[in-house]
Amino acid sequence: MxxxxxxxxxxxxxxxxxxxxxxxxxxxxxxxxxxxxxxxxxxxxxxxxxxxxxxxxxxxxxxxLELPVDPSRILAGLDAESHLLGVEVARRVLLTFDASPEVRTRMAILLRTGLGHEHAAEALRDLIGRTVLTTLSDVARPDDRELRATLVSSQMVGLMLGRYVLQVPGLADAPVDQVVAAVGPVLQHYLRGDLRLPSAGTSRIRTAR
Amino acid sequence: MxxxxxxxxxxxxxxxxxxxxxxxxxxxxxxxxxxxxxxxxxxxxxxxxxxxxxxxxxxxxxxxLELPVDPSRILAGLDAESHLLGVEVARRVLLTFDASPEVRTRMAILLRTGLGHEHAAEALRDLIGRTVLTTLSDVARPDDRELRATLVSSQMVGLMLGRYVLQVPGLADAPVDQVVAAVGPVLQHYLRGDLRLPSAGTSRIRTAR
DNA sequence: ACGCGAAGTCAACGGTTGTTGAATTCGGCG
DNA sequence: CGCCGAATTCAACAACCGTTGACTTCGCGT
Structure with a gap:
C-alpha cells in the first residue's frame, strides 16, 4: 500500500x-x-x-494559527448605549464557540501552544491585547480603554480555558444561557462601568433594567 | 572542575x-x-x-507542581456579608501574586504544563474546580455553588495568565489597586450576586456603597 | 504522444532526549 | 582507623525528532 x-x-x-x-x-x-x-x-x-x-x-x-473567524465580524453592529451590551457580547462569543468545534479547536491551539512557543505567544498576546482592543474600542468607554479591553479578554480567555480546553466540571456542562447570564453583566461592567476603587465613592454595575 | x-x-x-x-x-x-x-x-x-x-x-x-501557598490560608476569615467581599478576595489574591515571585512561578508552571501534560492538567482542573470551591464555599451563596466557584476561578486564572505569564501590556503594568477595583465587584457578583438572566427581571451588582 | 513540473515517497543523516549502570568519592558510624 | 552506604559523576544506549535529497509517478499543456 x-x-x-x-x-x-x-x-x-x-x-x-x-x-x-x-x-x-x-x-x-x-x-x-x-x-x-x-x-x-x-x-x-x-x-x-x-x-x-x-x-x-x-x-x-x-x-x-490563523483565526477561524474574524472577531470584528462576530461583534459587529453592537449598540454601545444598550445596558445589555455585555450580555450581547457574551452571548455572541459563547454561541460561536458552542456551535463550532472548528472554532474551539483553534482556540485550543492558541492556548496550548501559546504558552511555550514564542511564535504563538505573540499571537495570543495580540488576541488578548490588540485584537479585542480594536474590535471593542467603539463600544467601550473612552477612559482606560486598554485596561477595559484586556479585562474583557482575560475573563473570556479564562472562561474558554475552563469550559472548552480543560472542561472543568461545573463550567463545561452549564447551559449557554446560564453562563451568558452570569458573565454578561461582568462584561458590561468592564466595558462601560466605573472602574475606580469602590471605597473612594459609590459605583454600581447595572446588569439589566 | x-x-x-x-x-x-x-x-x-x-x-x-x-x-x-x-x-x-x-x-x-x-x-x-x-x-x-x-x-x-x-x-x-x-x-x-x-x-x-x-x-x-x-x-x-x-x-x-505543589502549590506554594495554601489557598484556604489566603482566604481565611472572610466576611461573607460584607459588600466588599469580592474586593477583599481580589486584593488578597493579587497582593499575594504581586509580592511573591515564587508564587508566580508556580502558577506559571501550572498554566504552562497544565495544557499539554495530562498529569498537570488534572492539577489545574482541581485548582479551578475543587480547591477554589472548598475554600470559597462558606462565603459564596448556597445556590449554584459550583458554578460560582468556577466562574471566580476562570476570571482569576484568565487574569493571571494575562498579567503574570503572558504579560499583556495593558494588564501587566496596571497598578494593583486599579485591577482590584475593577475585578473586585466582579468577584462580588459571582460570589453573592444574582446569576439569573437579566431579561427575566432586575438585578444589580453593588460594588460598594 | 510526450515531456516537464508538481505531487508524493523512501531512506537516511545528525542531533537531542530520557534513562541506565558502573565507577568514584566522601561523610559518618563503630 | 576502616568501612559502608549515600551522593555524585561518567559514558553510553536506544529511541525519536526535524529535516534533506534523490527518486518515482502522475496530470496536463503543447
Missing part, C-alpha cells in the same frame, strides 16, 4: 487534510508533542510531504 | 536546588522544552543526579 509517486486524482486537497490533521494534533497535545510524523500519519501521508508543503514545523504552526 | 564522587560538605541541599532549577525552567519554557540536561545545568549538577533524586521526569514535574 501507499505506493510511490503522485497519487491518482479524485481525493480531496491533500495540503488541506494535512493542515486539518496538524490543527487537531496541535490542539490535542500541543506543539512539541505533536510530531511531524504523527501529523503525517493522521493525514495518511508521508512525513516529508508535510514539510514539502509547509517548509518547516514552525511555518506549519503559523499556518494553523 | 566538577570532579567525581560525593561533594565535600558545606553547600546547601542539592536536591532542593535541583527542584528550584526545575521549577524555574518549567515555568519559563514548559514541560517538554525543559530538558533534564538543562535543569541539571542550571543546578550545576550532573543530569543523572536529577533522576537519581526524582526517579523520572514525570515525577519531577509532580514534585514541582
Amino acid at each position: 501507499a505506493r510511490r509517486g503522485r497519487r491518482p486524482a479524485g481525493q480531496g486537497d491533500t495540503r488541506e487534510s494535512v493542515l486539518r490533521a496538524a490543527r487537531e494534533l496541535f490542539a490535542e497535545v500541543g506543539f512539541d508533542r505533536a510530531t511531524i510524523r504523527a501529523i503525517a500519519a493522521r493525514a495518511e501521508v508521508d512525513p516529508a510531504l508535510v514539510l514539502h508543503w509547509f517548509g518547516t514545523k514552525d511555518d506549519l504552526l503559523a499556518a494553523a | 566538577a570532579r567525581r564522587g560525593r561533594r565535600p560538605a558545606g553547600q546547601g541541599d542539592t536536591r532542593e536546588s535541583v527542584l528550584r532549577a526545575a521549577r524555574e525552567l518549567f515555568a519559563e519554557v514548559g514541560f517538554d522544552r525543559a530538558t533534564i540536561r538543562a535543569i541539571a545545568a542550571r543546578a550545576e549538577v550532573d543530569p543523572a543526579l536529577v533522576l537519581h533524586w526524582f526517579g523520572t521526569k514525570d515525577d519531577l514535574l509532580a514534585a514541582a
Whole structure:
C-alpha cells in the first residue's frame, strides 16, 4: 500500500487534510508533542510531504494559527448605549464557540501552544491585547480603554480555558444561557462601568433594567 | 572542575536546588522544552543526579507542581456579608501574586504544563474546580455553588495568565489597586450576586456603597 | 504522444532526549 | 582507623525528532 509517486486524482486537497490533521494534533497535545510524523500519519501521508508543503514545523504552526473567524465580524453592529451590551457580547462569543468545534479547536491551539512557543505567544498576546482592543474600542468607554479591553479578554480567555480546553466540571456542562447570564453583566461592567476603587465613592454595575 | 564522587560538605541541599532549577525552567519554557540536561545545568549538577533524586521526569514535574501557598490560608476569615467581599478576595489574591515571585512561578508552571501534560492538567482542573470551591464555599451563596466557584476561578486564572505569564501590556503594568477595583465587584457578583438572566427581571451588582 | 513540473515517497543523516549502570568519592558510624 | 552506604559523576544506549535529497509517478499543456 501507499505506493510511490503522485497519487491518482479524485481525493480531496491533500495540503488541506494535512493542515486539518496538524490543527487537531496541535490542539490535542500541543506543539512539541505533536510530531511531524504523527501529523503525517493522521493525514495518511508521508512525513516529508508535510514539510514539502509547509517548509518547516514552525511555518506549519503559523499556518494553523490563523483565526477561524474574524472577531470584528462576530461583534459587529453592537449598540454601545444598550445596558445589555455585555450580555450581547457574551452571548455572541459563547454561541460561536458552542456551535463550532472548528472554532474551539483553534482556540485550543492558541492556548496550548501559546504558552511555550514564542511564535504563538505573540499571537495570543495580540488576541488578548490588540485584537479585542480594536474590535471593542467603539463600544467601550473612552477612559482606560486598554485596561477595559484586556479585562474583557482575560475573563473570556479564562472562561474558554475552563469550559472548552480543560472542561472543568461545573463550567463545561452549564447551559449557554446560564453562563451568558452570569458573565454578561461582568462584561458590561468592564466595558462601560466605573472602574475606580469602590471605597473612594459609590459605583454600581447595572446588569439589566 | 566538577570532579567525581560525593561533594565535600558545606553547600546547601542539592536536591532542593535541583527542584528550584526545575521549577524555574518549567515555568519559563514548559514541560517538554525543559530538558533534564538543562535543569541539571542550571543546578550545576550532573543530569543523572536529577533522576537519581526524582526517579523520572514525570515525577519531577509532580514534585514541582505543589502549590506554594495554601489557598484556604489566603482566604481565611472572610466576611461573607460584607459588600466588599469580592474586593477583599481580589486584593488578597493579587497582593499575594504581586509580592511573591515564587508564587508566580508556580502558577506559571501550572498554566504552562497544565495544557499539554495530562498529569498537570488534572492539577489545574482541581485548582479551578475543587480547591477554589472548598475554600470559597462558606462565603459564596448556597445556590449554584459550583458554578460560582468556577466562574471566580476562570476570571482569576484568565487574569493571571494575562498579567503574570503572558504579560499583556495593558494588564501587566496596571497598578494593583486599579485591577482590584475593577475585578473586585466582579468577584462580588459571582460570589453573592444574582446569576439569573437579566431579561427575566432586575438585578444589580453593588460594588460598594 | 510526450515531456516537464508538481505531487508524493523512501531512506537516511545528525542531533537531542530520557534513562541506565558502573565507577568514584566522601561523610559518618563503630 | 576502616568501612559502608549515600551522593555524585561518567559514558553510553536506544529511541525519536526535524529535516534533506534523490527518486518515482502522475496530470496536463503543447
